[in-house]
Amino acid sequence: MSQKPDYPAVPIFGLPFSKMNMAETVEYLARAVEARRPTQVITGNPIMVMAALERPDYYRVMEQAELIVPDGAGIVWASRFAGNPVPERVAGFDLLHELMREGERRRWSAYLLGARQEVVEEVARRLQERYPLVRIAGWRNGYFGPEDDAGVVAAIREAAPDLLFVARDALTTQEPWIARYKHELGVPVMMGVGGSFDVIAGRTKRAPVFFQKLGLEWLYRLLRQPSRAGRMAALPRFVLKVLRAGRKLGERPASVRETEMKKI
Ligand code: UDP
Helix, strand or coil, rough: CCCCCCCEEEEEECEEEEEHHHHHHHHHHHHHHHHHCCCCEEEHHHHHHHHHCCCCCHHHHHHCEEEEEEEHHHHHHHHHCCCCCCCCCCCCHHHHHHHHHHHHCCCCCEEEEEECCHHHHHHHHHHHCCCCCCCEECCCCCCCCCCHHHHHHHHHHHHHCEEEEEEEHHHHHHHHHHHHHHHHHHEEEEEEECCCHHCCCHHHHHHHCCHHHHCCHHHHHHCCCCHHHHHHHHHHHHHHHHHHHHHHHCCCCCCHHHHHHHHC
């Protein structure tokens, strides 16, 4: 979305984070489904914002998404710092379930793309059991390269789902992949959900509510999976950048230069 977003938002480094709560977000996406309007939902967190500030191509992906929701406690904090707080955190995992619930009422269908084959099969089985009125239109594991993209896109088009959940790598094969194909997929709501499939399949655990309430879900994940440390180094850098930006937090930083943006 390079023009003004069509939802209430707080800009963080020029990226419009939605100020809708969970119910309003579901309502907004239900309208997109009814209108068959291609809508890429980004569940934004500090790691993604830092990647965007360092890579103009990633900035562009985020900027052109139809909706960015505030996943990640760091974003909620930054919005408060900006004096324009989002009403609540809208976590991708929760939004997936809320969309499935809404899908039961509206008889939607969903396609699952990502994670390992046995994981995505288990997710299809569990979601079908939990939301029997949503048709699981298809699934595929997330381990494929660009040479397979055309076939994957064609299979999704053919299945014609209302919702597409993509569980791959947010910085490379997930958000940029959706951005690249969103006008070919023929799906109204497309959303990257990261590690959510692993949680739904019971392979990993979501942080206890206690951690979620304190805004420490990231800490729980770091403790359980220390290999995430590299990625999470973005968090303190994000905090510093926000503090330094001060009143200019809303502005698109000079580092994302127009000239570079045009090349992509
Ligand atoms: N994944 C995938 N293809 C890839 C790389 C990763 O399908 O090429 C899957 C991986 O199996 C896991 C998910 O993407 O299910 C990423 O989970 P992670 O916890 O790393 O993501 P986060 O929630 O931090 O975005």
